[in-house]
Amino acid sequence: MNRRKFLLTPIAGALAMVSLSLTQPAPTAAQTKVVNVYSARHYGALEKVFAEFTRETGIQVRLSNASTQALLERLRAEGPQTPADVFFVIDVGTLQIAAEEGLLQPLQSEVLNAVIPPELRDPKGRWYALSLRYRTLMYNPAKVKPSELSTYEALADRKWRGRLCMRPATHIYTVSLVASMIANLGERRTEQVVRGWMANRPIFIDSDSRILDTIAAGKCDVGITNHYYLGNKLKSDPNFPVKLFWANQKDRGVQVNLSGAGVTANAPNRENAVKLLEWLATRGQDPGVAGLPGGNSEYPVNPSAQPPEVLSQFGSFKADLASLPQYGPLQTKAIKLLERVGYK
Numbered sequence: 001m002n003r004r005k006f007l008l009t010p011i012a013g014a015l016a017m018v019s020l021s022l023t024q025p026a027p028t029a030a031q032t033k034v035v036n037v038y039s040a041r042h043y044g045a046l047e048k049v050f051a052e053f054t055r056e057t058g059i060q061v062r063l064s065n066a067s068t069q070a071l072l073e074r075l076r077a078e079g080p081q082t083p084a085d086v087f088f089v090i091d092v093g094t095l096q097i098a099a100e101e102g103l104l105q106p107l108q109s110e111v112l113n114a115v116i117p118p119e120l121r122d123p124k125g126r127w128y129a130l131s132l133r134y135r136t137l138m139y140n141p142a143k144v145k146p147s148e149l150s151t152y153e154a155l156a157d158r159k160w161r162g163r164l165c166m167r168p169a170t171h172i173y174t175v176s177l178v179a180s181m182i183a184n185l186g187e188r189r190t191e192q193v194v195r196g197w198m199a200n201r202p203i204f205i206d207s208d209s210r211i212l213d214t215i216a217a218g219k220c221d222v223g224i225t226n227h228y229y230l231g232n233k234l235k236s237d238p239n240f241p242v243k244l245f246w247a248n249q250k251d252r253g254v255q256v257n258l259s260g261a262g263v264t265a266n267a268p269n270r271e272n273a274v275k276l277l278e279w280l281a282t283r284g285q286d287p288g289v290a291g292l293p294g295g296n297s298e299y300p301v302n303p304s305a306q307p308p309e310v311l312s313q314f315g316s317f318k319a320d321l322a323s324l325p326q327y328g329p330l331q332t333k334a335i336k337l338l339e340r341v342g343y344k
Contacts, residue, residue, distance in 0.1 A: 034060045035272040038075070040068040040089040041259060049292050053279050059272045068094050068172055075103045080266045085273035088261040091172050092129070093179065095260050096328030099126035104262035105270075111278040115285075115302045119321055120258065127262035129301045130280050131293035134227045134319060135177055135255045137245040138212060143221045149245045152181065152255075155222065156196020164202035165211045165223035169338040173208070173226065173257075178338060179330040180255045183323035187333060195341050204344045209233075216241050226257075231297025231310045246317040253318035257327075259298065 039046065042065060050061040066074070068089045075082055075098065087098060098104050099122055107125040120129035137149055148159075155164060167174045181190040205211045208225035212233055215223050233240045247254045261280070263273040284292045285305035293300050294308045 033058050033272065034062060035085045035269050035276050036062045036064070036083050037086045037088055037276070038064050038066070038071045038084045038264075039086075040066065040071055040091075040094075046292065046295070048295065049280070049284055053276060053284070056283070057275060057279065059275060061276070072098060072103075075264065076101070082264055082266055083268060084264045085267040085269045086261050086276060087127075087264055088130075088259070090133075090257070090259050091176060091327070092127075092258050092260060092324060093176060093327030093331050094172070095122070095127035095262060096325075097331070099124070099262065100328070103265055105265045105267070107263060107274060107277075109274060109278060112281055115281050115304070117301070117303065119324065120260075120301055122262070127260050128277060128281065129258040129260040130277075130284065131259045131296070131298040132301060133257050133259070133298050134246075134317070135173060135224060135257065136227055136247045137222060138215055138225050138230060138242050139222045139245060140215050140218065140220075140241065141243045142241065143218070146243070146245055149222070149247075150250070151248045152177070152224070153185070153193045155224075156193050156200065158200070160222060161200045163221040164197065164200055165205055165214050165220040166197065166202040167208065167211065167224065168204045168206050169335075169343040171206060174338070174343075175331060175334045176257050176327055177224070177255055179327050179334040180320065180323045182330050182333055182337070183326040184252050184320070187337065191337055191341060194337065194343060198341055198343060212240075212242050227311075227314065228297035231308065231314075234313070235297065235310050244314055246314075248320070249318050252322070253320040256319045256321060256324065258301070259292070 047063070050063065054060055068091050071087065071089060072094055075084060075087060087104060089095060104126040109125065112121065112128050116128050121127065139149060169175070178190060178194065181193065185193070203214065203220050205214060208229040211223040211225050212229055214220050227244060230242060230244055233242070261277055263270060263277065267273050280292055281302060285300045285302040297308050297310055299307050299311065
């Protein structure tokens with residue numbers, strides 16, 4: 001199975017400072033076994049993983065949640081005074097931008113380099129992928145035949161008018177997808193495609209999970225979501241009436257993004273931060289830990305780890321890893337393109 005891709009987008013959102021003490025009381029000033037994590041992941045399973053890390057290492061995790069862009073802006077504003085040790089987000093472009101701005105520090109970790117493939121980590125060790133997510137086509141099998149589906153670009157065909165559900169332009173998932181298309185198709189062709197999507201009058205829904213529910217309810221026939229949202233639905237209801245179709249399998253492959261992390265440039269607890277990243281890349285990939293990636297139906301980065309069982313029904317697929325390095329550099333172009341065509 002092939003894997004790859006990444007990007008970033010400006011998203012409004014207040015930072016939720018929820019400094020979580022995950023298995024023990026808040027530490028006193030004299031205690032040093034702590035690691036402060038800025039996290040854009042909002043899945044409860046992550047807290048279970050951090051609790052297991054604390055149990056095994058004695059290092060307490062303090063967790064602050066917010067959107068990817070809000071966390072990046074906070075790191076920029078705090079500078080050398082940041083309390084953050086680990087920057088953990090859901091978009092590789094964001095990680096690239098943070099690294100290039102000097103907000104993340106390079107690591108020389110034999111553990112991380114041994115288990116994370118080169119294409120899924122920064123060459124200088126400033127960030128590392130920890131789980132993979134693929135953004136692809138979802139459809140109602142009662143209304144759509146798999147033979148009618150093919151690529152993201154084909155959704156611009158008039159036959160899909162009034163039948164699409166899409167994520168708004170304000171979300172990083174949309175920006176990342178458009179950036180990957182620019183990398184593969186060029187800006188002019190990508191703009192034609194996105195204008196075609198708009199001409200088909202899609203329903204805009206700012207939630208992948210609700211997009212799937214809308215497809216299931218018969219209010220739209222096809223949508224684009226990350227794969228794990230359907231995986232999680234199927235774990236709760238094996239008969240959930242939506243199917244996955246891997247996009248662009250006859251050319252570049254399905255679009256890829258990742259959850260990944262880096263150690264901040266001014267980490268107060270650097271050693272603990274490195275231990276957390278190494279643990280997430282090894283023990284955190286263990287299905288028995290039920291967090292990263294198992295608790296959220298994502299694909300593991302560590303080649304020796306087994307994907308969650310629910311993903312076996314999605315079969316094998318080709319993924320577009322080649323455009324990953326372009327997500328950060330193409331972010332601005334993607335955002336301007338979406339604004340230019342009036343994508344909501």
